[in-house]
Amino acid sequence: MSGERRGRVTSHSSVGATAMQKHVLSALVENKSGVLAHVADLFSARGFNIDSLAVGETEDPQFSRMTIVVAGDELILEQVRKQLDRLVNVVKVHDMSRTPRVERDLALIRVGAPQGKRSQVIELAHLFRAKIVDVGQSELMVEAVGTEDKLDALVDLLRPFGLVEMARTGRVALARSPRAPRT
Numbered sequence: 001m002s003g004e005r006r007g008r009v010t011s012h013s014s015v016g017a018t019a020m021q022k023h024v025l026s027a028l029v030e031n032k033s034g035v036l037a038h039v040a041d042l043f044s045a046r047g048f049n050i051d052s053l054a055v056g057e058t059e060d061p062q063f064s065r066m067t068i069v070v071a072g073d074e075l076i077l078e079q080v081r082k083q084l085d086r087l088v089n090v091v092k093v094h095d096m097s098r099t100p101r102v103e104r105d106l107a108l109i110r111v112g113a114p115q116g117k118r119s120q121v122i123e124l125a126h127l128f129r130a131k132i133v134d135v136g137q138s139e140l141m142v143e144a145v146g147t148e149d150k151l152d153a154l155v156d157l158l159r160p161f162g163l164v165e166m167a168r169t170g171r172v173a174l175a176r177s178p179r180a181p182r183t
Helices: 035-045 074-086 118-127 148-161
Strands: 021-030 050-057 063-072 090-095 101-112 131-135 139-146 163-168 172-175
Touching: 021 035, 021 074, 021 172, 035 050, 035 063, 035 074, 063 074, 063 172, 074 090, 101 148, 118 131, 118 139, 118 148, 139 148, 148 163
Parallel strands: none
Antiparallel strands: 021 063, 021 090, 050 063, 101 139, 101 163, 101 172, 131 139
């Protein structure tokens, strides 16, 4: 569902001519088996491809948080959000698209790095505040955390060295805490 961003289909919806935008949905769900399948089925049944899906336990082990990134127009996404809200195991759904938030994505990237090019790969990783987490004879594994745009930029710069393998988590997001009023 997440991964390299080539040739991605985002929606097969033909309703209206409104612009497609990326929506970040946060769903608090019961931490039970089968919930993920129900949510994925809901999107699939409406012809939406999930651009990114990350699921993990919350501060309360009874619940998991799903961060779902999907492209679509406002009307269809509102219908999907309401239907998500109706699923038995879904506690709360929030479209975070207009909410101030912190988002992060994690990427592990195995890249070609023969002796003559190794220092260039390491320098690029450091420029992006990424880490070298594994060293092979002719490859390095880079761990990078950041926004989707930041990781896409790093991948584009590493591509000429030869991407051997890559795994990305997909976005996770939390709303920012309220700020104290300025005095």
